[in-house]
Amino acid sequence: MAIAKAERLMNLALCLLGTRRPLSKRELRESIEAYVEAFGPEQSTAGSDDAFNRMFERDKDDLRELGLVIETVESLDGEVGYLARRDSNRLPPITLDAEEAAALGLAAKVWQQARLAGAASGALQKLRAAGLPEEVDPYEAHGALEPRLPVHEAAFEPLMLALRDRRPVVFDYRKASAARPETRHVEPWALECWRGHWYLAGFDRDRGAERVFRLSRITGRVRSRGGRFTAPVPDVVTVRETVASWAGEIADRSARIRLRSGAGYPLRAKATAVRELGDGWDELEIPYGHGLDAWLVEFGPDVVVLEPAELRADVVDRLRAVAKG
Numbered sequence: 367m368a369i370a371k372a373e374r375l376m377n378l379a380l381c382l383l384g385t386r387r388p389l390s391k392r393e394l395r396e397s398i399e400a401y402v403e404a405f406g407p408e409q410s411t412a413g414s415d416d417a418f419n420r421m422f423e424r425d426k427d428d429l430r431e432l433g434l435v436i437e438t439v440e441s442l443d444g445e446v447g448y449l450a451r452r453d454s455n456r457l458p459p460i461t462l463d464a465e466e467a468a469a470l471g472l473a474a475k476v477w478q479q480a481r482l483a484g485a486a487s488g489a490l491q492k493l494r495a496a497g498l499p500e501e502v503d504p505y506e507a508h509g510a511l512e513p514r515l516p517v518h519e520a521a522f523e524p525l526m527l528a529l530r531d532r533r534p535v536v537f538d539y540r541k542a543s544a545a546r547p548e549t550r551h552v553e554p555w556a557l558e559c560w561r562g563h564w565y566l567a568g569f570d571r572d573r574g575a576e577r578v579f580r581l582s583r584i585t586g587r588v589r590s591r592g593g594r595f596t597a598p599v600p601d602v603v604t605v606r607e608t609v610a611s612w613a614g615e616i617a618d619r620s621a622r623i624r625l626r627s628g629a630g631y632p633l634r635a636k637a638t639a640v641r642e643l644g645d646g647w648d649e650l651e652i653p654y655g656h657g658l659d660a661w662l663v664e665f666g667p668d669v670v671v672l673e674p675a676e677l678r679a680d681v682v683d684r685l686r687a688v689a690k691g
Contacts, residue, residue: 374400378425379434383455388439388447391422430531438533440592519581522557524588525566529554532599534571534591537584541660545688547585552577553595558605567605569597578605621654622672629668659684 377398381389395401395418405418426448430436435454439447521537528535535554540547551571558565563580570577625633627646634640639651649672652658659680662669671678 374398375425375428375432379429379450382429382434382436382448382450383452385449388437388441388449390445390447391419394422394448436531438531438592440594446592519564519584521566521581521584521588522564524590525554525557525581528588528590529557532595534593534595535588536591537588538586539579540583540585545690550577550579551591552579553597553599555599556603556605560606565605567603569595571596619654619674620651621658621674621677623650623652623662624648624670624672625650625665626668630665633662633665633669663688 377400378394381394381397389397395405401418401422404421405414426436433455434450436448436450437454439449441447525535527533534551536549536551538547539550552566553569553571554566555568555576556566558567563582566579566581568577568579569575620638623633624643624647627642627648633650633652636652637650638653641649643649654674654677659677662671662677662681663684669681671681
C-alpha cells in the first residue's frame with residue numbers, strides 16, 4: 367500500500383529539519399521512503415520525473431502552509447537545495463491579551479473574502495491551541511462597518527508566496543504611459559492595498575533601484591526565480607508614501623491645466639482653484655509633484671497642460687510614445 371500523505375509529509379519535514387546542508391531534489395527523492403516507493407531508480411523515466419517534481423512541489427507547499435520555514439538555496443554550480451533550519455522553526459511561547467487577540471481576529475476577518483481565507487482560518491486554529499481566548503470570535507460582527515480587502519488580481523497569490531519565501535520574481539508589466547508591457551525582474555519587499563488597488567514594492571534589478579508596481583498592470587503569469595536577494599530589504603517599506611509621490615500627491619508647487627467640462631472629476635477633487643473658460647472648458651490649478659504627467663496622460667484629450675512648461679513637455683512626450691505604440 368502507498369504510504370499515507372501525512373507520513374510522507376512528516377518524513378520530508380524531518381529530513382529537512384535534520385540536515386545541516388541543503389538537500390537537492392535528487393537526494394530527497396532517494397532518502398524518503400514514499401518517494402523511493404513511487405519513483406525509485408528502476409521506475410525513473412521522463413514521466414516519473416515530472417510526476418515526482420509535481421508531488422514534491424505540492425508537499426513543500428503543504429509544509430509551508432503548516433508553518434514550516436523551508437529555505438531554497440542555490441549552490442555555486444547552480445544546483446538548488448532545500449533545508450529547514452531549526453532556529454527558524456522554533457517559536458517562543460505565545461501569550462496574547464484580549465486586545466491583541468481581537469486585533470488578530472479582525473485581521474483574519476479582513477482576509478475572509480481573499481484567497482488567503484483558508485490560511486487565515488488555519489492560523490487562528492493554531493493560535494487557539496496556543497492560548498487565543500475563546501471569547502474572541504473573528505467572524506462575529508462587531509459593528510456596522512465590516513472590513514474587507516478585495517483581491518482580484520491573479521498576481522497577488524504568487525507574489526505573496528514569493529514575499530514569504532524571499533524569492534525573486536519575473537513578470538511582464540505595462541506602465542500607464544506604455545502601449546506594450548516590459549519584462550521586470552524584481553525582489554519583492556511588501557504588498558499593500560491603498561485606495562482600492564494593490565501595490566508591490568521591491569528592488570527592480572534591471573533599474574537597480576526601488577520601484578512600486580500596481581498589480582492590475584501585471585500581465586501574464588508571475589514566475590519565481592531561484593537565488594538570493596541582491597539588495598538589502600529595508601526595515602520599513604513605505605508603499606503608500608511612494609505611491610503617493612509617484613501619483614503626484616506629494617507636491618511642492620502648482621500646475622495650471624485646461625479640463626473639458628464634465629470630465630476629469632478626480633482632477634477636480636484635487637484642484638485648489640477652478641475657473642470657467644466657456645466653450646466647454648475649465649481652467650484648474652492643481653498640486654504638481656513627481657508623476658503628475660503619467661496621471662494626466664490617462665485623461666487623454668480632455669486635458670491640456672498650460673504650465674509649467676516642463677510638465678507640458680513631459681505629457682506631450684508620453685502621448686507621442688503611446689501614439690507610436
